[in-house]
Amino acid sequence: MIALDDIDRAFLRALVEDATLSAGELGRRFGLSQPAAWRRLRRLTEAGAIRTRRVVVDREALGFSVTVFLGVKLATKGRVSLEDFERAVTAIPEVQTVQHILGIYDYRLRVVARDLPDFERVLRRRILTLPGVGQVDANVLLSEERRPGPLG
Amino acid sequence: MQADDIDRRILRHLMAEPEAPVAQIAERAGLTAATCWRRLERMRAGGLLKGQEAVIDWRALGYEVEVSLRFTLDKTNPRAFDEFIAAARGVPEVIEIQTFLGRVDVRLDLVARDIAHYQEVYRDRILALPHIADIEALMHVAVLKADEGLPL
Numbered sequence: 001m002i003a004l005d006d007i008d009r010a011f012l013r014a015l016v017e018d019a020t021l022s023a024g025e026l027g028r029r030f031g032l033s034q035p036a037a038w039r040r041l042r043r044l045t046e047a048g049a050i051r052t053r054r055v056v057v058d059r060e061a062l063g064f065s066v067t068v069f070l071g072v073k074l075a076t077k078g079r080v081s082l083e084d085f086e087r088a089v090t091a092i093p094e095v096q097t098v099q100h101i102l103g104i105y106d107y108r109l110r111v112v113a114r115d116l117p118d119f120e121r122v123l124r125r126r127i128l129t130l131p132g133v134g135q136v137d138a139n140v141l142l143s144e145e146r147r148p149g150p151l152g
Numbered sequence: 153m154q155a156d157d158i159d160r161r162i163l164r165h166l167m168a169e170p171e172a173p174v175a176q177i178a179e180r181a182g183l184t185a186a187t188c189w190r191r192l193e194r195m196r197a198g199g200l201l202k203g204q205e206a207v208i209d210w211r212a213l214g215y216e217v218e219v220s221l222r223f224t225l226d227k228t229n230p231r232a233f234d235e236f237i238a239a240a241r242g243v244p245e246v247i248e249i250q251t252f253l254g255r256v257d258v259r260l261d262l263v264a265r266d267i268a269h270y271q272e273v274y275r276d277r278i279l280a281l282p283h284i285a286d287i288e289a290l291m292h293v294a295v296l297k298a299d300e301g302l303p304l
Contacts, residue, residue: 054300
């Protein structure tokens with residue numbers, strides 16, 4: 001775990017908005033020299049503070065107007081069935097995120113589709129045919145907002 | 153703006169590898185660097201490509217616990233959604249707010265340093281949010297896929 005000061009938090013907040021900012025740009029914005037900003041950026045990166053980058057697109061304009069979250073319960077459990085399920089589910093192109101969770105479901109999936117009939121196709125042909133899949137519950141995403149969280 | 157097949161191809165390669173330089177994306181998409189660059193600029197100007205965000209690894213920052221809280225709200229009050237969401241924005245540990253059509257009305261994604269910290273946030277801040285009819289908690293164990301790519 002890495003300890004953060006106010007400038008580190010400001011760097012991370014800025015990178016959440018725009019991951020392509022260079023050390024020079026970050027330094028100018030927060031009053032640091034380019035080498036000092038670069039050292040901070042390297043320290044944050046080496047500590048693994050940034051998991052990945054996400055390309056943000058206009059999903060609707062690209063023809064994907066429906067996002068659905070699925071809660072999936074496995075019907076059969078055991079190490080082998082978990083591995084089979086995980087391998088198969090992460091390979092589905094329409095499945096954007098897969099989270100293993102504890103609670104009333106085993107997995108939480110974020111699924112993108114062109115429209116509701118397209119979602120139905122993905123659900124029937126790809127999700128309900130997954131190895132070990134049991135009960136599935138669906139909620140259609142209406143709005144989403146990402147917050148700075150404890151960095152704010 | 154409408155995306156054609158070449159735009160989709162560029163986006164597919166960019167989403168697979170957001171940090172790759174334009175020359176590399178161009179090569180993968182079978183284009184010259186100049187054409188690829190021009191198209192990226194056009195997609196940015198047309199609002200199709202909005203940018204890149206850094207995804208924070210909260211565990212690396214010392215937030216070991218991540219919980220999805222799924223709320224059903226008391227919809228007899230017409231202001232329930234707005235007031236709930238406005239209050240949820242005031243909880244610093246909340247990193248995502250989503251609204252749904254389905255059995256769940258709103259989902260909050262919450263991070264905490266440990267279980268004790270989570271308990272404290274849950275009791276003092278979450279249970280104090282207005283118009284809650286029911287809450288379900290799902291604890292995140294692992295993220296298996298989180299790129300949010302599109303099946304272009």
